[in-house]
Amino acid sequence: MKKVVFASLLAFATSTLCTMSATPVALAQDAAGSQSSSITIKDPAEYNAYTNAMGQSAPAAKAAAIEAFLQQYPNTVVKRDMLEQLVHAYQATGDQAKTFDASKRLLQDDPTNLAALTFVVYIEKAQAAGDQAKLDQAAADAAKGLTATKPASMSDADYQKLKDVSTPIFYSTEAADDVAKKDYKDAIEAYTNELKAVKDPAATTQQPLLADTYYLGNAYIQEDPKDLVNGIWFLTRAAQYLPDPYKTNAEKAAEYWYKKYHCAQDDANCQNTLEGFDAIKQLAHDNVFPPDSYKPVAAPPPPSPADLAHKAIVATPDVSKLALADQEYILANGSDEDANKVWDALKGQTSQIPGVVIQATADSVQLAVSDDAKQSQKADFTINMKEPLKTVPAVGSNVTLIGTFDSFTKSPSMIILKDGEEKPTAKAPVHRTARHTSGM
Structure with missing residues (x-):
């Protein structure tokens, strides 16, 4: 996508x-x-x-x-x-x-x-x-x-x-x-x-x-x-x-x-x-408003979300290797059996979560991570911080946070992580000048 x-x-x-x-x-x-x-x-x-x-x-x-x-x-x-x-x-x-x-x-x-x-x-x-x-x-x-x-x-x-x-x-x-x-x-x-x-x-x-x-x-x-x-x-x-x-x-x-x-x-x-x-x-x-000739053709009915989720499970039995977007889709749309299989692989794992800030406090940040969530400007991930943030990220900004998968809800779709932390910034390498000595 x-x-x-x-x-x-x-x-x-x-x-x-x-x-x-x-x-x-x-x-x-x-x-x-x-x-x-x-x-x-x-x-x-x-x-x-x-x-x-x-x-x-x-x-x-x-x-x-x-x-x-x-x-x-x-x-x-x-x-x-x-x-x-x-x-x-x-x-x-x-x-x-x-x-x-x-x-x-x-x-x-x-x-x-x-x-x-x-x-x-x-x-x-x-x-x-x-x-x-x-x-x-x-x-x-x-x-x-x-x-x-x-x-x-x-x-x-x-x-x-x-x-x-x-x-x-x-x-x-x-x-x-x-x-x-x-x-x-x-x-x-x-x-x-x-x-x-x-x-x-x-x-x-x-x-x-x-x-x-x-x-x-x-x-x-x-x-x-x-x-x-x-x-x-x-x-x-x-x-x-x-x-x-x-x-x-x-x-x-x-x-x-x-x-x-x-x-x-x-x-x-x-x-x-x-x-x-x-x-x-x-x-x-x-035209300012749609004329009668504006009749976009809808796509044929797609497979049900549950069917798509199951196909992803069948195609990749080791669900830990699925992309985060696919794992989220299965959690939200798959059968209980398929969703639980994915969650068993995610729960307790610590990962980096990049997304757009939808709502934020010092203690909790809601992110839009999937493309659909970003387009709809709705959060699909909540990261509860381990320690209060010193600087609360602005709504609409892009951030990457680290957290441990804790729980999820199917409706509304939301994945919740605990012990959230900011992604550490890479430190610039320290260049040391070699000390030269000369003989007398």
Whole structure:
């Protein structure tokens, strides 16, 4: 089985978002237009302060004047309008932090302001950076945005423009939150709604929609049971437009799962040529969603896992000579008799276990060791450490640990080792300079 290593696209998507930090709020504001209605300020001093602030042409000066006005008149009848203008002014200065703060203040006064929600959700998602509580908050705000109603002062056309900008952002944020919680069913629904909300198909060939297309394909692969037909499609679609190295990684992923779905295990020609895959690549290049002509042919039913496991036992009676991947397969899928035969050979043996870190603490490390486990990003080995690790390995890193086989479970498949240790690093040879003496 060909080894395929996924590269995370998260950094790629995040860096692309940072380059367009002002775009969502700018588009949202352009779409929203002016929502100011007839304003009546009875206090002449307040009115003068208002006109002075609104009359400032330089964005920084206007923002400062509005802040001064709101501090002096915190309960003004034009508070909502002034907060909207403050968001505009800060956005024009390019100060993202102050634009975000102003948008949050506007939402306190106008909780369903769609332009403000769009910007707030966009920034909250970007700033979450693995913080589940922050991502949950972004998703909650996204849900508010998706149910927000049209203000009476906004035209249908302007409201639709705003929805066209905000809706994909909201669905993308909900999907990211679902993926973080491993709720792949809801993630698939949210990513699908995001792509369907995009009016121009060409936009899906660019970031951030392109990264979300990849994430949608990956969600189909992560789902239990896997939906390989749709997973292959969206991974292939993303691969058509991603730059390297992300393109190569997405293509390898799509090819890996296509082989799993289409090629019989003993069909070397199919495994090597990927017959029919070029046609899928062309379809995916031209279509966001699978057309009716996308009908990949499934491989004939393979032998049962138990049959394959038994064949491996018959072919190699000395099971200690089987590769670790084959031993793991038999433990997970073989009959009790075959699994116990393998385990009798493994139990108590100390071995080096290389894999990708899925979860780690100082006392225990879970690794994805087999190709299937790596592709699914699920652990199949647990190494319980003999002594707490001084440095806990990062999730996604490749490590090799040493441990003694202790126990295993068939469902879920997990091999557990005890007395884990880090693989010692090779010491560089010490070169000694020969000492020469000379006679007198």
